[in-house]
Amino acid sequence: MKQTWRWFGPKDLVSIDDTLQAGVEGIVSALHHVPTGAVWTPEEIAQRQREIATMKDGAASGLAWDVVESLPVSEDIKKQQGDWRAHIENYKISLRHLAQAGIKVICYNFMPVLDWTRTDLAWRRPNGATCMRFDLTDFAAFDLFILKRPGAEADFDDDLRAAARERFNDMSGARRDELAKNVVFGLPGAAESFSLDDVRQHIAEYDSISEDRLRAHLIDFLSEVTPVAEGLGLRLCCHPDDPPVPLLGLPRIMSTEAHYAAVMNAVDRTANGITLCSGSLGARPDNDLPGIMDRWGSRVHFLHLRNVKRETGDIRGSFFEDEHLNGDADMVALIASALREEARRKAAGRADWSIPFRPDHGQDILDDQGRKAQPGYPAIGRLKGLAELRGVIAGLQYVGL
Ligand code: DNO
Numbered sequence: 188m189k190q191t192w193r194w195f196g197p198k199d200l201v202s203i204d205d206t207l208q209a210g211v212e213g214i215v216s217a218l219h220h221v222p223t224g225a226v227w228t229p230e231e232i233a234q235r236q237r238e239i240a241t242m243k244d245g246a247a248s249g250l251a252w253d254v255v256e257s258l259p260v261s262e263d264i265k266k267q268q269g270d271w272r273a274h275i276e277n278y279k280i281s282l283r284h285l286a287q288a289g290i291k292v293i294c295y296n297f298m299p300v301l302d303w304t305r306t307d308l309a310w311r312r313p314n315g316a317t318c319m320r321f322d323l324t325d326f327a328a329f330d331l332f333i334l335k336r337p338g339a340e341a342d343f344d345d346d347l348r349a350a351a352r353e354r355f356n357d358m359s360g361a362r363r364d365e366l367a368k369n370v371v372f373g374l375p376g377a378a379e380s381f382s383l384d385d386v387r388q389h390i391a392e393y394d395s396i397s398e399d400r401l402r403a404h405l406i407d408f409l410s411e412v413t414p415v416a417e418g419l420g421l422r423l424c425c426h427p428d429d430p431p432v433p434l435l436g437l438p439r440i441m442s443t444e445a446h447y448a449a450v451m452n453a454v455d456r457t458a459n460g461i462t463l464c465s466g467s468l469g470a471r472p473d474n475d476l477p478g479i480m481d482r483w484g485s486r487v488h489f490l491h492l493r494n495v496k497r498e499t500g501d502i503r504g505s506f507f508e509d510e511h512l513n514g515d516a517d518m519v520a521l522i523a524s525a526l527r528e529e530a531r532r533k534a535a536g537r538a539d540w541s542i543p544f545r546p547d548h549g550q551d552i553l554d555d556q557g558r559k560a561q562p563g564y565p566a567i568g569r570l571k572g573l574a575e576l577r578g579v580i581a582g583l584q585y586v587g588l
Contacts, residue, residue: 188490188525188580189543190573191215191253193564197238200558201566203250204242209570210577213253214239215294215545224261224274227281232288254489254543255285256294256462257426260408262389265299266396267404275408279415286419292488292543293416294462296426297405299396299437300389303429303467308369308562309551310507316550319563320507321430321470327351329370330435333363334383336390338436372562390435398438402449405440409454417458422488422539424460425450429467431474432503442471444479451486460486466493466547469516470506477520484528488539492576493547494518508548508563511572512579522579523588530588546572 192211194203196219206214216239218231235252242248258281263271285293296302306329310320328351330339340348358366371381396404409423416423431442440446447461461483468474480487494514498505512518525542532540549555549568560566 188522188529189213189253189541190577191543191545192569192573193256193545193547194239195219195561195564196235199564200560201564201569202243203239203248205566207242207248207250209566209573211250211573213543214250215254215256215543216252217255217257217259223259224263224270224277226277227258227284229284229287232284232290236288252288252290254292254294254545255290256489258282258285258293258295260295260297262300262392264408265297265401265404266392267407268392275411278412282412282416282419282421286421291421291539293421293423294426294489295423296428297401297408297441298428298439299393299401300386301434301437304370304434305372305562306366306369307507308372312507312550316552316568317556318508318550319548321505323347323503323505324350324354325366326370326434328355328358329366331355333367334386334435336387336435342433342436390437393437396438398440401438402440402446405450406453409450409459413454413456413459417456422458422460424462424488426462426491427464427467429464430470430503430506431467432471442468443474444482447479447483451483457486460488462489462491463487464491464493464547465516465518465521466491466495466508469493469514470495470497471502472497472500472515473502476516477524480521480524480528484524484531487525487528487542490525490542490544491547492518492521492544492572508550510550511546511575518576519579519583522576523583526580526583526588544576546576548572 189212191213192206193215218227239250239252261274263269264274305319306322306325307320309317327343327347332355428439428442433439465476494509494511494516495506496509496514529540546569548563549565549572551565553567555565555567
């Protein structure tokens with residue numbers, strides 16, 4: 188398993204030098220500054236490759252850009268509106284440019300409007316570490332009383348509505364603002380300025396798009412881009428919904444194994460693959476992570492290894508991001524399954540037998556605290572996670588799985 192690390196580019200507070208000292212073997216990155224829908228040019232791709240290949244003092248890092256996360260799919264493609272056809276053509280051109288640059292694994296997601304959603308970005312653990320958290324009552328308070336989304340009442344039962352009202356009434360003005368900011372952090376462009384009106388408008392545009400229709404749009408997109416990717420020797424891999432339940436009345440179509448099966452079977456090619464994110468899928472008790480890896484391993488092109496602790500047994504419930512080997516996911520079983528898949532690929536002569544993974548997120552610990560790193564992406568918390576995961580891999584390899 189190739190030990191990779193997400194790097195946000197030259198502005199990332201965690202440098203390429205830092206990743207080398209964490210023992211990283213490859214880099215996951217994206218051209219975050221290119222507007223969604225536009226072509227990634229060979230020059231921009233080459234520039235990022237140079238940045239990854241070079242340490243601060245100019246020495247070679249020995250690292251390469253192994254995985255793109257993400258080549259984003261535009262809202263127009265998701266809704267099949269506006270410029271969606273031009274965006275699909277641009278996507279194919281970007282894939283061609285990435286293939287020419289030698290990059291083979293391309294992650295994306297198909298979540299409408301929102302990417303990941305949390306209510307807390309720095310939630311204190313008993314040992315003083317902080318982590319990200321999704322609190323369902325806070326989220327309901329946001330939806331009902333801050334966003335005031337039409338129809339939100341129908342999404343929550345009486346008890347949850349009452350608890351959310353009490354929570355909202357008890358919140359200071361500052362906490363209400365913080366909650367709104369945290370929830371929309373995953374929205375495109377939200378880090379700059381996204382008003383609640385913008386959010387309402389983006390959501391309203393999905394009023395007529397059912398789950399089935401959104402799935403049909405994903406399948407249309409994949410029917411076009413997968414053959415191109417396959418011809419170029421690339422592997423696409425769709426990231427799950429995070430959290431893996433419908434939110435804000437928006438359709439969600441990549442939350443369960445059945446969701447993945449529908450999309451994998453509809454475009455049944457190896458190049459149409461999965462980013463198995465144990466943290467996202469693991470927020471639901473009915474997702475069997477090692478089982479998904481056992482059954483769909485040949486299509487898993489990228490692994491996000493992260494662990495969440497669910498606070499209730501419900502499908503939709505609160506959770507927090509635990510340490511990589513704590514939480515509810517059986518990380519050792521998942522890694523064992525990934526190693527078995529690698530062995531199968533080797534036996535079958537697959538060139539892509541080594542599956543890239545990254546320590547996904549990490550708690551803020553030690554000197555991470557007080558730094559303004561990208562939420563979820565501290566240097567030391569991730570280094571600790573990677574070290575733990577590396578230990579599991581070494582142990583499993585020693586005992587021959
Ligand atoms: C969060 C990430 C996601 C992921 C995208 C992939 O930390 O795992 O934002 O990059 O959903 O398209």
